[in-house]
Amino acid sequence: MTGMKTPPVTPRWVKVFGIVALAVTVLVIIALLTGGHGPGRHGA
Amino acid sequence: MMPPGWRKAALATHVIGSVGWIGAVAGFLALALAGTTMYPALELMGRWVLVPLSLASLVSGLVLSLGTRWGLMRHYWVLSKLFINLLATAILLEYTQTLRLMVLSPAAVPVMSPILHASAALILLTIAVILAVYKPRGLTRYGWRRTHAAKGGGTSKGAPGWSQP
Numbered sequence: 685m686t687g688m689k690t691p692p693v694t695p696r697w698v699k700v701f702g703i704v705a706l707a708v709t710v711l712v713i714i715a716l717l718t719g720g721h722g723p724g725r726h727g728a
Numbered sequence: 729m730m731p732p733g734w735r736k737a738a739l740a741t742h743v744i745g746s747v748g749w750i751g752a753v754a755g756f757l758a759l760a761l762a763g764t765t766m767y768p769a770l771e772l773m774g775r776w777v778l779v780p781l782s783l784a785s786l787v788s789g790l791v792l793s794l795g796t797r798w799g800l801m802r803h804y805w806v807l808s809k810l811f812i813n814l815l816a817t818a819i820l821l822e823y824t825q826t827l828r829l830m831v832l833s834p835a836a837v838p839v840m841s842p843i844l845h846a847s848a849a850l851i852l853l854t855i856a857v858i859l860a861v862y863k864p865r866g867l868t869r870y871g872w873r874r875t876h877a878a879k880g881g882g883t884s885k886g887a888p889g890w891s892q893p
Contacts, residue, residue, distance in 0.1 A: 691873075695866040698804045705811055712819070 730795035738791045745784030746860075750853045752777045753846055760842035764834045770842055771827040779824065782817045789813060802871030805859045812856045816849055 715721035730738065756773055759766040789809065793800040801807060823845055830837045867875060 691869045692867060695804065695864065697864055698808070698866050701804075701808055705808075705815075709815070712815075 729797065730791075735792070735796060738788050738795065741784055742788035742792055745781050745786075745788055746853070746857065749778065749781040749785050750850065750857065752781055753849045753853060757843065757846035757850065760846055764830075764839065767827075767830040767834050767837075771831045774820070774824050774827045778820055782813075782820050786813050786817050799871065799874070801868055802874060803863075804866035804868060805863050807868065809856050809859050812852050812859075816852050819845070820849070 752773065756770060756778065759769050759773070790800070792798070793806050793810075798806055800810065826837060826841065830842070
């Protein structure tokens with residue numbers, strides 16, 4: 685790795701983490717925007 | 729770079745905040761499993777224990793990363809921890825409104841709600857601790873450029889001489 689001219693390849697664990705993080709974020713945003721989740725909307 | 733004394737103080741705050749947060753969430757989960765009679769306790773715990781610990785963890789983590797050679801954007805594991813911390817804190821702050829509602833109108837909130845939220849928080853915070861302990865390799869492009877420039881063309885595989893939780 686020493687003396688590399690190009691940036692190192694993104695590790696696999698980062699790719700997996702990124703995909704899961706993106707999916708979780710999207711799910712949270714969708715849940716909040718659709719009104720099916722959040723304070724005062726439970727049980728609605 | 730921070731002086732060693734400040735660095736250790738920030739590190740101690742970060743350990744206390746982060747590990748305390750996990751312990752508090754575990755306690756919260758146990759109370760949530762006990763049922764709706766515990767809702768007032770959950771609300772108190774959320775407001776006076778979980779929120780302060782989460783903010784202490786977040787702020788001390790930012791101070792530690794920005795005040796040391798680890799940096800905030802140089803290593804993927806630091807970035808990943810930041811994401812987890814921000815996400816968990818944001819959801820917690822949002823959930824404090826639900827906790828208040830649980831006290832005022834317990835029937836308005838499904839019994840599973842605090843259980844699911846606490847379980848998700850436990851998973852997230854456990855992943856953060858694992859990242860902190862194992863510090864998996866991986867420089868971001870920004871980190872690689874900074875390291876490359878500092879070393880005059882080489883990259884550093886060595887970590888800064890201290891351990892961040």
